[in-house]
Amino acid sequence: MIKAEQKPLEEILLYLKSYDRILLSGCGACVTVCQAGGEKEVGLLASALRMARMKMGTPLEALEATPARQCEPEFAAELSETVEKVEAVLSVACGVGVQTLARHFPKTPVFPGVNTTFLGETVTHGVWEERCQACGNCILERTGGVCPVARCAKQLFNGPCGGSSKGKCEIKREADCAWQLIYDRLNGLGQLYRMEEIIPARRWGVESRDSGLRRIVREDLKV
Amino acid sequence: MTFKERLESGKFVVVAELQPPKGIDLSEVHEHAERWRGRVDAVNIPDLQNAIMRLGSLSVCALLKGKGIEVIYNLSCSNRNRLALQSELLNVSALGLKNLLLLQGDHPSIGDHFEAQPVLDLDVIGLLGAAKRLQEGYDLMGNDLKGKPVFFVGTQVNAAAKGHILDLEVMDMEKKIRQGVDFFFTGSIYEPGLLETFVKKVAHFKVPIIVSITLLKSVGMARYINKHVEGASIPDSVIDLLLKASDKQKTCIEIAGDFIRAAKPLCQGVQIIPLGWENLVPALLDQVGL
Numbered sequence: 001m002i003k004a005e006q007k008p009l010e011e012i013l014l015y016l017k018s019y020d021r022i023l024l025s026g027c028g029a030c031v032t033v034c035q036a037g038g039e040k041e042v043g044l045l046a047s048a049l050r051m052a053r054m055k056m057g058t059p060l061e062a063l064e065a066t067p068a069r070q071c072e073p074e075f076a077a078e079l080s081e082t083v084e085k086v087e088a089v090l091s092v093a094c095g096v097g098v099q100t101l102a103r104h105f106p107k108t109p110v111f112p113g114v115n116t117t118f119l120g121e122t123v124t125h126g127v128w129e130e131r132c133q134a135c136g137n138c139i140l141e142r143t144g145g146v147c148p149v150a151r152c153a154k155q156l157f158n159g160p161c162g163g164s165s166k167g168k169c170e171i172k173r174e175a176d177c178a179w180q181l182i183y184d185r186l187n188g189l190g191q192l193y194r195m196e197e198i199i200p201a202r203r204w205g206v207e208s209r210d211s212g213l214r215r216i217v218r219e220d221l222k223v
Numbered sequence: 224m225t226f227k228e229r230l231e232s233g234k235f236v237v238v239a240e241l242q243p244p245k246g247i248d249l250s251e252v253h254e255h256a257e258r259w260r261g262r263v264d265a266v267n268i269p270d271l272q273n274a275i276m277r278l279g280s281l282s283v284c285a286l287l288k289g290k291g292i293e294v295i296y297n298l299s300c301s302n303r304n305r306l307a308l309q310s311e312l313l314n315v316s317a318l319g320l321k322n323l324l325l326l327q328g329d330h331p332s333i334g335d336h337f338e339a340q341p342v343l344d345l346d347v348i349g350l351l352g353a354a355k356r357l358q359e360g361y362d363l364m365g366n367d368l369k370g371k372p373v374f375f376v377g378t379q380v381n382a383a384a385k386g387h388i389l390d391l392e393v394m395d396m397e398k399k400i401r402q403g404v405d406f407f408f409t410g411s412i413y414e415p416g417l418l419e420t421f422v423k424k425v426a427h428f429k430v431p432i433i434v435s436i437t438l439l440k441s442v443g444m445a446r447y448i449n450k451h452v453e454g455a456s457i458p459d460s461v462i463d464l465l466l467k468a469s470d471k472q473k474t475c476i477e478i479a480g481d482f483i484r485a486a487k488p489l490c491q492g493v494q495i496i497p498l499g500w501e502n503l504v505p506a507l508l509d510q511v512g513l
């Protein structure tokens with residue numbers, strides 16, 4: 001799922017300094033799971049903002065809402081009535097959600113309340129780690145289900161760089177070396193021979209974000 | 224005899240590494256290269272080593288070649304995409320340079336421009352493939368070249384690896400050979416025993432191995448390497464010698480000399496990495512009779 005972290009309160013206060021009435025909108029999906037922008041966090045952030053603005057002598061009225069998925073137009077539409085009552089929206093959904101609201105409400109400024117960081121999984125309670133960079137051509141079949149695009153600091157496709165120490169990455173010491181994980185996994189599967197294959201250079205400029213905006217069109221689903 | 228001819232005829236080669244300056248004052252580069260003239264078979268010129276921004280390998284190689292000194296041009300993947308890498312290889316060839324050391328390269332986050340974005344377009348296997356392809360007269364997209372470059376291609380291998388990491392290195396070497404590698408430089412090694420294990424394991428490849436040795440200047444440096452460089456294990460006996468040294472440079476030469484004497488029968492060449500003690504290289508070579 002998409003992972004995000006709340007922006008510093010000071011930064012958010014700066015965005016909102018010329019507004020007295022805002023909507024603080026969360027999202028019931030990914031950011032709820034990573035506890036950055038769900039209903040609970042919306043409540044906490046709204047209180048923190050109200051208190052801070054009270055202290056500054058410029059009280060802030062903050063309405064709260066948490067649609068099920070802020071990145072879907074029909075859920076954004078549900079916010080229409082509330083948005084009409086406010087001067088600006090602070091969204092603590094991921095960057096996609098922020099843009100859905102911005103597109104939907106052309107006359108209302110929409111600010112991001114979180115930094116969207118990565119597509120990741122929960123490692124343990126309170127710890128999330130990047131797992132996928134949406135590279136556009138998944139090669140997990142060749143690497144034992146461990147992604148070298150997201151998890152190897154040098155995005156190597158043909159084995160380790162030689163710098164890992166005790167299974168940890170030489171660039172990010174706290175992270176496991178992706179190629180150690182790939183080796184362990186292929187070894188466990190009895191498929192070490194797969195490391196002998198040369199994985200050719202990726203077609204970054206065709207498949208990945210480097211080709212410009214990517215888009216999926218499913219004719220069978222269009223109405 | 225050229226570096227290539229020596230390696231191909233099974234002769235032992237001597238290489239020394241010479242770091243380009245941070246800036247454009249080449250006086251020391253020329254001074255060292257002159258001092259080494261006739262003593263080393265090739266001077267190896269790194270490319271943005273340790274991700275520190277400095278003068279590139281290409282201009283230094285071209286200038287030294289102009290003075291009749293044989294060089295090894297280095298190119299690493301981390302700062303250029305495949306257009307720039309291939310074009311750079313053509314530049315090299317147009318300037319009459321042939322010896323290449325193609326490397327993965329260091330991640331910018333460890334260097335002095337740690338805010339830079341790394342370029343992760345080709346990995347070193349891909350770069351080796353590009354050099355091979357260019358020599359066949361095509362670029363990576365299969366377009367014809369006007370005039371084919373000719374290279375003598377080397378890359379690096381981590382010969383100090385142990386256990387399954389060593390198995391992975393051997394697998395990696397095999398892939399690199401398939402991509403056209405003509406010779407390997409090892410990373411710095413300090414124990415002849417490790418080199419011996421490695422050399423036995425890869426003897427069947429029949430590709431020349433040039434062992435690298437970094438001149439040890441102090442106990443502090445040796446301990447730092449042991450602590451921070453993966454796979455490096457400078458033996459206690461060497462650390463002891465450095466501790467007791469009254470003349471640090473003399474001890475440095477003795478340690479390196481002992482290593483080279485032990486390594487010589489095991490491999491096909493040595494690369495001396497002087498890290499500031501470039502002036503010691505001739506004395507070291509005298510000591511080992513090279």
Ligand code: SF4
Nearest residue numbers: 132133135138139147
């Ligand atoms: S290979 Fe690409 S799509 Fe597959 S997990 Fe990695 S980044 Fe995601």
Ligand code: SF4
Nearest residue numbers: 152161169170177178
């Ligand atoms: S240590 Fe492992 S994960 Fe880190 S850059 Fe090297 S191969 Fe990639």
